[in-house]
Amino acid sequence: MSKKILPLVLGAAMGVAATTAAGATTLEDVKAKGFIQCGVSQGLPGFSNPDAQGNWTGLDVDLCRAMAAAVFGDASAVKFTPLSAKERFTALQSGEVDVLSRNTTWTMSRDTQLGLNFAGVNYYDGQGFMVRKDLGVTSALELSGASVCTNTGTTTELNVADFFRANNMPYEIVAFEKADEVVGAYDAGRCDVYTTDASGLYAQRLKLTNPGDHIVLSEIISKEPLGPVVRQGDDEWFNVAKWTLNAMINAEELGVTSANVDEMKSSDNPSVKRLLGTEGAFGEAIGLSNDWAYNIVKNVGNYEESFNANVGPDTPLGISRGVNALWNKGGFMYAPPVR
Numbered sequence: 124m125s126k127k128i129l130p131l132v133l134g135a136a137m138g139v140a141a142t143t144a145a146g147a148t149t150l151e152d153v154k155a156k157g158f159i160q161c162g163v164s165q166g167l168p169g170f171s172n173p174d175a176q177g178n179w180t181g182l183d184v185d186l187c188r189a190m191a192a193a194v195f196g197d198a199s200a201v202k203f204t205p206l207s208a209k210e211r212f213t214a215l216q217s218g219e220v221d222v223l224s225r226n227t228t229w230t231m232s233r234d235t236q237l238g239l240n241f242a243g244v245n246y247y248d249g250q251g252f253m254v255r256k257d258l259g260v261t262s263a264l265e266l267s268g269a270s271v272c273t274n275t276g277t278t279t280e281l282n283v284a285d286f287f288r289a290n291n292m293p294y295e296i297v298a299f300e301k302a303d304e305v306v307g308a309y310d311a312g313r314c315d316v317y318t319t320d321a322s323g324l325y326a327q328r329l330k331l332t333n334p335g336d337h338i339v340l341s342e343i344i345s346k347e348p349l350g351p352v353v354r355q356g357d358d359e360w361f362n363v364a365k366w367t368l369n370a371m372i373n374a375e376e377l378g379v380t381s382a383n384v385d386e387m388k389s390s391d392n393p394s395v396k397r398l399l400g401t402e403g404a405f406g407e408a409i410g411l412s413n414d415w416a417y418n419i420v421k422n423v424g425n426y427e428e429s430f431n432a433n434v435g436p437d438t439p440l441g442i443s444r445g446v447n448a449l450w451n452k453g454g455f456m457y458a459p460p461v462r
């Protein structure tokens with residue numbers, strides 16, 4: 124692996140096509156090894172979480188499974204590397220993972236200074252606060268002097284500093300590298316407040332001894348557009364990541380689901396035909412077969428199916444679509460067309 128690191132990082136820094144030591148692109152490398160190595164969280168219900176058998180599920184996991192379906196026609200051709208927030212970017216830069224799909228916020232510095240590219244947004248989030256109900260607090264503006272638990276290496280740490288300073292409120296930060304340490308510390312009463320992405324609060328609340336004793340305050344203090352990340356300098360792989368996500372969103376918009384995708388193959392709708400590869404050669408243009416998006420929807424589902432199965436109202440997280448609804452249903456989810 125170490126042989127690969129130098130050309131990859133140098134390639135990105137120099138703005139030339141990143142290749143491995145053997146001269147292979149990430150797509151070639153992935154095809155040769157037969158699977159995608161996907162960087163995920165160390166366990167965040169709804170997003171990327173292993174069960175007792177080590178099977179990973181979640182919205183972020185589905186993105187990697189969908190990329191595997193696009194490349195191999197097989198959503199199981201993926202291996203997962205659990206990464207802390209602090210470790211995640213190095214793991215991607217070094218080539219230890221092929222893609223990072225780990226509730227990672229798209230920011231300017233991450234997108235421009237780390238040799239990385241964000242391939243889109245698979246969940247629009249924002250940072251929130253959770254407190255014990257018996258603290259009697261109803262607004263984040265009542266948190267002056269609070270001790271605040273969070274993760275190191277996150278946007279969360281930076282936003283919380285901005286928020287408390289902007290409101291002239293003193294606070295004490297209690298930060299840990301591992302998310303479970305944060306949950307444990309908050310659960311044990313070592314801090315008054317737990318702050319992270321709102322989705323993370325709903326997910327981590329499930330791990331508390333008495334989830335019902337805690338409330339998420341209504342204030343959202345930041346924009347946290349979460350999405351998959353790849354290395355700069357490898358446009359071919361960037362396209363695969365970008366268009367996998369776009370295919371899932373477009374499939375929802377066009378009413379193509381894992382249940383009806385076979386029937387949809389004979390649809391007369393030109394947008395459906397282009398998506399499913401019955402017209403045009405859009406898959407070939409990105410180094411895949413023309414049924415790449417058919418394989419995504421057939422094996423993993425469209426964005427709505429993935430959202431509902433992992434984080435939606437009928438899951439323990441119980442999150443409504445809100446801003447993550449499609450653009451034509453009042454939300455922000457908008458994918459460029461396949462044409």
Ligand SMILES: N[C@@H](CCC(=O)N[C@@H](CS)C(=O)NCC(=O)O)C(=O)O
Pocket residue numbers: 164165166167206207208226227228274276277278279301302319320323324327347349
């Ligand atoms: N979106 C923020 C925060 C991401 C983050 O690491 N959040 C923690 C708290 S929800 C987490 O993922 N924990 C799960 C884990 O580390 O396994 C970022 O990109 O910096």
